[in-house]
Amino acid sequence: MSLRFFDDRRLASDLYAAAIQNTGPEQVGAGISRVLAPIVAHDALSLVGTDPATGPGLGSFSFWHQYDPALVGELVMHRHLGGDPRPAIPTLLRTPAVVVGAGTDGSPVPDPRVREILTAHGASSELRLLLQDRRGVWGALGLLRCEGAAPFGQDDAQRATRLVPALLAALRRYATAGPLCPEVPPLSAGVITVGPDHRIKAVSPQARLWLDQWSAHAIPSWVPGAFFVSLSLVARAEARREGGAMPLVCAPPAASGRWTTCQGQVLDEAATGDVALVVQGATWDLVLPSLCAWYGITPRERDVVTQLRTGASVKQIARRLDLSAYTVNDHLKAVFRKTGADGREELGAALTR
Numbered sequence: 001m002s003l004r005f006f007d008d009r010r011l012a013s014d015l016y017a018a019a020i021q022n023t024g025p026e027q028v029g030a031g032i033s034r035v036l037a038p039i040v041a042h043d044a045l046s047l048v049g050t051d052p053a054t055g056p057g058l059g060s061f062s063f064w065h066q067y068d069p070a071l072v073g074e075l076v077m078h079r080h081l082g083g084d085p086r087p088a089i090p091t092l093l094r095t096p097a098v099v100v101g102a103g104t105d106g107s108p109v110p111d112p113r114v115r116e117i118l119t120a121h122g123a124s125s126e127l128r129l130l131l132q133d134r135r136g137v138w139g140a141l142g143l144l145r146c147e148g149a150a151p152f153g154q155d156d157a158q159r160a161t162r163l164v165p166a167l168l169a170a171l172r173r174y175a176t177a178g179p180l181c182p183e184v185p186p187l188s189a190g191v192i193t194v195g196p197d198h199r200i201k202a203v204s205p206q207a208r209l210w211l212d213q214w215s216a217h218a219i220p221s222w223v224p225g226a227f228f229v230s231l232s233l234v235a236r237a238e239a240r241r242e243g244g245a246m247p248l249v250c251a252p253p254a255a256s257g258r259w260t261t262c263q264g265q266v267l268d269e270a271a272t273g274d275v276a277l278v279v280q281g282a283t284w285d286l287v288l289p290s291l292c293a294w295y296g297i298t299p300r301e302r303d304v305v306t307q308l309r310t311g312a313s314v315k316q317i318a319r320r321l322d323l324s325a326y327t328v329n330d331h332l333k334a335v336f337r338k339t340g341a342d343g344r345e346e347l348g349a350a351l352t353r
Helices: 008-019 025-036 069-081 089-094 112-120 154-161 164-176 205-214 223-240 284-295 299-308 314-321 325-339 344-352
Strands: 044-049 061-065 097-100 123-133 136-146 190-194 200-203 248-251 260-266 275-281
Touching (some): 008 025, 008 164, 025 044, 025 061, 044 164, 069 112, 069 223, 097 154, 112 123, 123 164, 164 284, 200 223, 223 260, 223 275, 248 284, 284 325, 299 314, 299 325, 299 344, 314 325
Antiparallel strands (some): 044 136, 097 123, 123 136, 190 200, 190 275, 260 275
């Protein structure tokens, strides 16, 4: 099949419309799949949104259709422990679309274990597409074909790469739609513990409340478990790496009801014991970089927003940043326009609830 051309704006609009369906998670994933199927045929789909401010390793929100949770679990474990080439971000940046499980001519890829995992779950190949632009990595698309279907080939990879602009636009619109500060009751921080066997050991009552809230946002019931295990694996790897940092994931209100953060921290120096994952509402320092990334807030506008935290007046901000009061007001107006905030109070509330 030859490379197909289409209207990026129309495709992005159709993808967004499918993502915001007020239906169950499988129906939402199926809707996204139907939009993309005429362009790249597939049997299962995953669409993951990531945050350039916190890195491409973990997703902030996701949509799924027909992916076997057991398959996802095995791929997650292999990705972090078995040498799956997927984390090789520099390679993927040069080649946004890659086929795993089978080469474009049907021959095995360099990692035969991926092929074994796919085959064990009735799949012939998987096409993975990194969603990136000059500002960073915003997500990834995964498409799966069942055993018996022709593996993905070079033509499929070319057409998938052509999807990037529309998918980026849809993810950004999804992440920034809806109210900046949703009217939902605040929740206390919750803790999930993952053991050395990479299984969830305990979930605090507060964390269960978070999970209940997420279930109302088109998140399949098995996804949080896979996410927590993946986050714990990243936390272990970072703890063992010189100069490593605790991994942080920020999710926008559209995905989880409010700006939400999840951090992973090992509980022993060797990083071989339990990992604690803390889920909590937004705090200014943790969420501001993510909010600025999703809403396209410039570095200078971010400087002005940061000063709001101190309760400074426009004149005080102008003096501190060596700007005119008119320029400060212009920056604030731009931030309010981009975020939809009614004023500094609503913006501050979104970052501190």
